[in-house]
Amino acid sequence: MATPRLRKLTTAAVAGVCALALVAGCGGSDVTDAATGTDGSTVQTEPGAVTDPGTTSTETGAEVPAAVATTGTTGGTAPGTTTTDGAAPAGDTTANQPAGNQGGKKPAGGNAAGAAAASGSPVEKLVASHPMFGGNGPCKPATLSEVPLGNVSTLSGVLGELFSPVVNALNVWVASTNACGGLNGHKIKLYFDDDQGDPSTASTKVQNMISSKKILAFVGNIQVLTVDAVAPIIRRTGIPIIGSDVTNSTWFTNPLMFPQGAPQQSIAYGFLYGATKHYKVKNVGLFYCIEVPRSCSDTARAFNDLAPKMGAVVKVSSQVSLTQPSFVQQCLEMKNAGVEAVGLNMDAASMKRIARSCEQVGFFPKAMGHPLGVGNEKQFLGSKWLGNSYVPLNVFGWMASSTPAEKYYQAQVRKFDPGFDTGGAASLGWTAGALMLAASAGLSPDKPTTQQLLDTLWQFKGQKFTELGGLTGPRIFGKDQNPRVPYCLFAAISSEDGNSWKSVTSKPTCTDIVAPSDPQAKG
Incomplete structure (x- = not known):
């Protein structure tokens, strides 16, 4: 159809x-x-003050230049960004x-x-x-x-x-x-x-x-x-x-x-785009969380529905918990199924645990991360397994x-x-x-x-x-x-x-x- x-x-x-x-x-x-x-x-x-929970800033607003040139990286962006x-x-x-x-x-x-x-x-x-x-x-x-x-x-x-x-x-x-x-x-x-x-x-x-x-x-x-x-x-x-x-x-x-x-369905499309257009592979897998049922299930369904139209074959679609200490079983399943690129629809801490589990069984696919999860850079960055990850973004x-x-x-x-x-x-x-x-x-x-x-x-x-x-x-x-x-x-x-x-x-x-x-x- x-x-x-x-x-x-x-x-x-x-x-x-x-x-x-x-x-x-x-x-709570x-x-x-x-x-x-x-x-x-x-x-x-206050017109120019930023109020974080429990803190107050007294800096007042001033005229902001229309176009501000920037050098390097700011606000937690890792060095080396282009x-x-x-x-x-x-x-x-x-x-x-x-x-x-x-x-x-x-x-x-x-x-x-x-x-x-x-x-x-x-x-x-x-x-x-x-x-x-x-x-x-x-x-x-x-x-x-x-x-x-x-x-x-x-x-x-x-x-x-x-x-x-x-x-x-x-x-x-x-x-x-x-x-x-x-x-x-x-x-x-x-x-x-x-x-x-x-x-x-x-x-x-x-x-x-x-x-x-x-x-x-x-x-x-x-x-x-x-x-x-x-x-x-x-x-x-x-x-x-x-x-x-x-x-x-x-x-x-x-x-x-x-x-x-x-x-959210666009992120599933982005995962498939990353696999077929960026990495140029067709055998794909997906990890998606159980804790956010509507969002994660929407992604999984769209991922499976869109794969044929994107020239991809979904080998494994695995629902997992964000609290799992190990994902070795799921990594082995994907490795044995011939998965070449995997979407990670979850938080960054879980992505890191998946990375460690897959490394243990010698499974090194291309990785594609969800923008909200990847956005926690302190947890996401620093893993070689997650290197060269493709992250689709639905805003800038x-x-x-x-x-x-x-x-x-x-x-x-x-x-x-x-x-x-x-x-x-x-x-x-x-x-x-x-x-x-x-x-x-x-x-x-x-x-x-x-x-x-x-x-x-x-x-x-x-x-x-x-x-x-x-x-x-x-x-x-x-x-x-x-x-x-x-x-x-x-x-x-x-x-x-x-x-x-x-x-x-x-x-x-x-x-x-x-x-x-x-x-x-x-x-």
């Missing part, structure tokens, strides 16, 4: 997304309230072609109607000029009233270490944005809370933040285990979530959720500093949170902030509202500005419509010794392929 393609999802508008993308070369314990200490949330209130501006994921000689589209057709035509509708609009002008998107507009501190925003994420427990960098990234975004125009002139007041990975706690925290803090929207929620519990609240209250972990299909089946990156690479937008990110991290290790959750958080900034173009000077954010987001019909200055690929949003986001992927390659990054692409490669299990295939 033919693989469903993105051009089948809605109308010609979706074809326009891919066409534009190809032309452009696209893609609560946290204490730092301001009041009264309700278990933290708040970033970036390739505009290159396709390594091994692809056609950066502007749909990667791995075996016999498929390119989407035809552009989205002229959508582009015309937004031409010269406030959001288009904002994305074209603001330094966050690579523009050269002037930066002045925000002076208008505060806009309350919220973030409820899993910041403790087994996955908390993996996800918590989103707090630092969003705090840097708040500080830098308040120092550079704010949200259409408004200062940002951002509240954080920890759902502890518990669905019941998540629903309570989300409801309380909406009712007590009167937030206009959530931004960058990392709720891999809890999004299904909060989705009904979002629908009932009408308070949107702008940017997320994008690891669960739920993020793509709610008109009030606005993803900043491609869905946190280690990249090639494009103006990437340079701006690195400069703001150095300025407002020097020494921060960034990582996959941080890239998602920063890109969520970029999407929120774009959505703020329609906020009024007096009485900014949630509806004004929604009205601006509904203008996103795959135009160039929806790529947010190259931080992500294009997207389609609409009133009462589920989001449509094609598989546009960046990529990073680790060094041969596994101690640093060898290369990272700064322009994503897009495809019109979509996994049959992706909710977008049913639109």
Whole structure:
């Protein structure tokens, strides 16, 4: 049966997304309230200060240069990183072609109607000029009233270490944005809370933040285990979530959720792309976790469904636990099956244990890592077995500093949170902030509202500005419509010794392929 393609999802508008993308070369314990200490949330209130849980910075915001040159590496990036501006994921000689589209057709035509509708609009002008998107507009501190925003994420427990960098990234975004125009002139007041990975706690925290803090929207929620519990609240209250972990299909089946990156199924596509196009092998395997059932199962299903269309053969698909001390049995199974390249859909600590287990039995396949897991560089880097790993990225690479937008990110991290290790959750958080900034173009000077954010987001019909200055690929949003986001992927390659990054692409490669299990295939 033919693989469903993105051009089948809605109308010609979706074809326009891919066409534009190809032309452009696209893609427990609560946290204490730092301001009041009264309700278990933290708040970033100062225009230029970064507030980590339990710490306060007094550095005030200053004018930020529009384009900041960077040298070397920052924020925890390992030495030796190089970036390739505009290159396709390594091994692809056609950066502007749909990667791995075996016999498929390119989407035809552009989205002229959508582009015309937004031409010269406030959001288009904002994305074209603001330094966050690579523009050269002037930066002045925000002076208008505060806009309350919220973030409820899993910041403790087994996955908390993996996800918590989103707090630092969003705090840097708040500080830098308040120092550079704010949200259409408004200062940002951002509240954080920890759902502890518990669905019941998540629903309570989300409801309380909406009712007590009167937030206009959530931004960058990392709720891999809890999004299904909060989705009904979002629908009932009408308070949107702008940017997320994008690891669960739920993020793509709610008109009030606005993803900043491609869905989890795109990572499965990226694993297969890495195997067949970068490594040029066809016999593949997959390790996927049991602890995050929706996300990991979505990946495994898409991996198996897409493999034939990518010229790959899935030899072994192994569900494992993140708490396993040894993976020797699974490594032997893959070795005996002739697996040449293996996808690792899990956290970095588990990847390291897999590496040690496979080394014990003499199994040395090509490795492909999940961006959120690999993003914990302290745990991921340092393994020869994981050297030359291919990592598909559904938003820009946190280690990249090639494009103006990437340079701006690195400069703001150095300025407002020097020494921060960034990582996959941080890239998602920063890109969520970029999407929120774009959505703020329609906020009024007096009485900014949630509806004004929604009205601006509904203008996103795959135009160039929806790529947010190259931080992500294009997207389609609409009133009462589920989001449509094609598989546009960046990529990073680790060094041969596994101690640093060898290369990272700064322009994503897009495809019109979509996994049959992706909710977008049913639109």
